[in-house]
Amino acid sequence: MTSVDKMKVVHHSVRKVDAEALSRGKHLFTGDLTPADALHIKMLWSPHAHARIKSIDVRAAEKMPGVRCVLYHGNVPKIPHCTAGQGYPEPSPYDTLMFDTKVRYVGDRVAAVVAETPEQALDAVGAIKVDYEVLKPVFDYDEALRDGAPIIHDEKESYVPIPIPYEPQKNIVAKIGMEAGDFAKGMKEADFTFDQVFETPYAQHCPIEGYISWAQLNPYGRIVITTSTQVPFHTRRIVARALDVPVQKIRVIKPRIGGGFGCKQEMLLEDVVALAALRTGRPVLWALTRAEVFRSGRTRHPMRIRVRYGVKKNGDITAIGLDLINNTGAYGGHGLTVMSCAGSKVLPLYHVNNIHFDAKSIYTNLPVGGAYRGFGATQAYFAVESMIDVMADKIGMDPLAFRKRNHIVSGESHPAFEALGEGKPGAPMTIGSCALDGCIDKGAAEIGWSKRTPPGSKTGRYRRGIGMSIHMQGSSVPEIDMGAASLKINDDGSFNLNVGATDLGTGSDTVLAQIAAEELATTTDKFIVYSSDTDMTPFDKGAYASSTTYLTGEAVRKAAAKVKSQLIRVGAEILRKKPEELDVDDAHVVTKDGSAKVSYKDIALRTLYETEQFQIAAIESHVTHKSPPPFAAHFVEVEVDMETGKVRVIKYVAAVDCGTAINPQLSEGQTEGAVLNGISYALTEEYRFDGMGKMMNASFTGYNILTMRDKPEIKTILVPSYEETGPFGAKSVSEISINGGMPAIANAIYNATGARVYRAPFTQERVWRAIQESKK
Amino acid sequence: MNKKTISFTLNGESREFDIDPNERLLGLLRRNGFKGTKYGCLEGTCGACTVIMDGKAVDSCLVFAFQAHGRNVVTIEGLGDAGTPHEIQQALIEEGAVQCGYCTPGMVLSAKAMFDETPTPDDETIRLHMDGNLCRCTGYEKIWSAMKKVSAKHERGGKR
Numbered sequence: 001m002t003s004v005d006k007m008k009v010v011h012h013s014v015r016k017v018d019a020e021a022l023s024r025g026k027h028l029f030t031g032d033l034t035p036a037d038a039l040h041i042k043m044l045w046s047p048h049a050h051a052r053i054k055s056i057d058v059r060a061a062e063k064m065p066g067v068r069c070v071l072y073h074g075n076v077p078k079i080p081h082c083t084a085g086q087g088y089p090e091p092s093p094y095d096t097l098m099f100d101t102k103v104r105y106v107g108d109r110v111a112a113v114v115a116e117t118p119e120q121a122l123d124a125v126g127a128i129k130v131d132y133e134v135l136k137p138v139f140d141y142d143e144a145l146r147d148g149a150p151i152i153h154d155e156k157e158s159y160v161p162i163p164i165p166y167e168p169q170k171n172i173v174a175k176i177g178m179e180a181g182d183f184a185k186g187m188k189e190a191d192f193t194f195d196q197v198f199e200t201p202y203a204q205h206c207p208i209e210g211y212i213s214w215a216q217l218n219p220y221g222r223i224v225i226t227t228s229t230q231v232p233f234h235t236r237r238i239v240a241r242a243l244d245v246p247v248q249k250i251r252v253i254k255p256r257i258g259g260g261f262g263c264k265q266e267m268l269l270e271d272v273v274a275l276a277a278l279r280t281g282r283p284v285l286w287a288l289t290r291a292e293v294f295r296s297g298r299t300r301h302p303m304r305i306r307v308r309y310g311v312k313k314n315g316d317i318t319a320i321g322l323d324l325i326n327n328t329g330a331y332g333g334h335g336l337t338v339m340s341c342a343g344s345k346v347l348p349l350y351h352v353n354n355i356h357f358d359a360k361s362i363y364t365n366l367p368v369g370g371a372y373r374g375f376g377a378t379q380a381y382f383a384v385e386s387m388i389d390v391m392a393d394k395i396g397m398d399p400l401a402f403r404k405r406n407h408i409v410s411g412e413s414h415p416a417f418e419a420l421g422e423g424k425p426g427a428p429m430t431i432g433s434c435a436l437d438g439c440i441d442k443g444a445a446e447i448g449w450s451k452r453t454p455p456g457s458k459t460g461r462y463r464r465g466i467g468m469s470i471h472m473q474g475s476s477v478p479e480i481d482m483g484a485a486s487l488k489i490n491d492d493g494s495f496n497l498n499v500g501a502t503d504l505g506t507g508s509d510t511v512l513a514q515i516a517a518e519e520l521a522t523t524t525d526k527f528i529v530y531s532s533d534t535d536m537t538p539f540d541k542g543a544y545a546s547s548t549t550y551l552t553g554e555a556v557r558k559a560a561a562k563v564k565s566q567l568i569r570v571g572a573e574i575l576r577k578k579p580e581e582l583d584v585d586d587a588h589v590v591t592k593d594g595s596a597k598v599s600y601k602d603i604a605l606r607t608l609y610e611t612e613q614f615q616i617a618a619i620e621s622h623v624t625h626k627s628p629p630p631f632a633a634h635f636v637e638v639e640v641d642m643e644t645g646k647v648r649v650i651k652y653v654a655a656v657d658c659g660t661a662i663n664p665q666l667s668e669g670q671t672e673g674a675v676l677n678g679i680s681y682a683l684t685e686e687y688r689f690d691g692m693g694k695m696m697n698a699s700f701t702g703y704n705i706l707t708m709r710d711k712p713e714i715k716t717i718l719v720p721s722y723e724e725t726g727p728f729g730a731k732s733v734s735e736i737s738i739n740g741g742m743p744a745i746a747n748a749i750y751n752a753t754g755a756r757v758y759r760a761p762f763t764q765e766r767v768w769r770a771i772q773e774s775k776k
Numbered sequence: 777m778n779k780k781t782i783s784f785t786l787n788g789e790s791r792e793f794d795i796d797p798n799e800r801l802l803g804l805l806r807r808n809g810f811k812g813t814k815y816g817c818l819e820g821t822c823g824a825c826t827v828i829m830d831g832k833a834v835d836s837c838l839v840f841a842f843q844a845h846g847r848n849v850v851t852i853e854g855l856g857d858a859g860t861p862h863e864i865q866q867a868l869i870e871e872g873a874v875q876c877g878y879c880t881p882g883m884v885l886s887a888k889a890m891f892d893e894t895p896t897p898d899d900e901t902i903r904l905h906m907d908g909n910l911c912r913c914t915g916y917e918k919i920w921s922a923m924k925k926v927s928a929k930h931e932r933g934g935k936r
Binding site for chain 1: 806813817819875879884906911913915
């Protein structure tokens, strides 16, 4: 194992490169950079969950004051595409048109008005006349799969670009499954078997900056899109397709972005602002209101998960069966991959030889599912980690001991890694680094697990309980996604580090600079990081799948290593030494014996201006062959009001193995943000619909996300391991800790009350009902 | 349009602005280049547009521009300089409390209003004052430590 102790930049909490400018409110975001003369877009959204547009009349709207153009299905390119920001070709159906003659959920696009002011655009939206043929909607899992159910995508044009199961006539977006061993036999061998259904709700990411994009034509007629996106390169490709213009004609710039969490792994506004800019020749801005973000943005897929388990009295798990239905809503982007990850990031956590996994993604006439931190694993962990406690309870084993007895360790593999891929087989993998036992031990000590008492011993109105859960995730999408970095030296020995990677607030610009600085033996402040501009930076898949540190980080390290060898080569000439006799230290090329040195600055000046001139620079790319899981053990203490069902989280402990934490403070920040989001998802967050499929709580007053007042004490413990395949031993950290909220809290509620909740969020009513049920 | 002119003190300077009668203070500020005040929800629920008006933190999306007439308004542009941020900004930076940074200007101003009124707030006072500022990145943990840090500095008699 390589030691991180000698590292001078990596594994240090270097100050985030953009923190000061952000704290001073500098103009760094999409909406801060919009030209004053930009036109504004307002969308006419579908009021119906399922309807055909029989006719639409935009003439009156076009004549309204300030209106510059109206876009609708009659005057735009009609090219099926997928809005999910995934690699190409996407493992998702091309089932979306920029504007369609059919609407499939309340909040679907009907027509866009482009006007001088938002108010004028909104007025004109009201003047558009649409005659709808209202169709029977489908809101329910069983209804969608019923023979003879209304078909949501009955159009002929939609197709999947790669061969994955797609059966729109049955409302099926995708199917995936795997069998290992003999599930039926495993269930027979068990002393106890379990069969339980869990349900998770529609939820949303709620970045404080909602969706916003603007576009303008540059003097050469190219379309420049500035947008709050996690996937600038995928967005460029998807917009090019949707508008039928060459990729070459489009530039996508991501400035600072106000949070994403997955919802901006999507091409959501960019096609419309781009086309509006083309049509009007003017800059065009489109910013969604908060209600629009809720209704027409992307969501976390609701899932219904049936879990079957077999367990022996000695604690051996003999079988696991997961049958899940994943509701992707009206369009199918991410439908396959989210449920694939519900298996591949969850099943391998425990030793079980007999495995059944069957997952379907279905269309309904409800809001559209997308990528959301945790990506399917979050939903499945609620079911699996709740059942681990149920089984431990049944065989009379401590849930912590039961987990320790059965979890995966270094050197082991799992068939799910290969079986469950993203439109093609996954990458087989042996677990390298794994400090899960350390996470469990340290977390247990912090929460006081040894003092935990059984539910039967508790009395009184307010009862406290302690619960836990353990998790793994991945780091990047192996053999599919690519990240690249370019690095060049400047006169003064500073460097430009250009990456396509997309810092959405995570601190990846900082982390990547640290990796380059460590490799080059200099300091982070010597790097001018520029990221996410399709004209100026190399390609990167974008910010998703917990991949930037692990994947792009290694591309950066490789680029820095190449630059280092160039520096040493020139340094060798200056110092009249052999390259083998030299190393780098403190921004100098030095002899290993310390007798002579030359600074990067002097090397830069020589190569740029004086002798044997060339630009010291490198560009490197990286594709990973595995997706090494980070591991985590979460512990939570709650207090439940037995009379009202109200759950209060007292303390939450997240012990995380992310390999080497390149920047421990940022890793803690990722963990704490994910933890509170997970608690919020467990306790309050849920879309509520009326009978016609319209979301009723589309604001922060109706859809509650936790505030500082609600925050429990959150304790993060980073438990080090060293992942040999990652840059300086790093794995991912951003997603994993959103997975604990639901199961750990459900287990803590059980420990407090003896009542178990199977449906999230754990509202007062649901908990109260579970308590009443448990008394029967 | 029925334009009106109002005047108020903005970051210590007396300023005049033409406004639309139905315009919000948030829109007025951003239109005039004070874009550190962020747009988050336009319904007073997220706090990203927080400014200080006569010593109180307010959601500028809920304040009509004309209501600022004659008042004293402080925006994020009124705090800190390059290289020497305000002590609240400094604490947030040091504690790693700035992730995406979209909520940060509002957080800073809510905190400033609090510390101006109560230099050494207790936990409940911090919760009360900061409750109106949503953050989805940090879980508030490091924002919380930054508030405690500023408070501790005041307790030691540090410069405010």
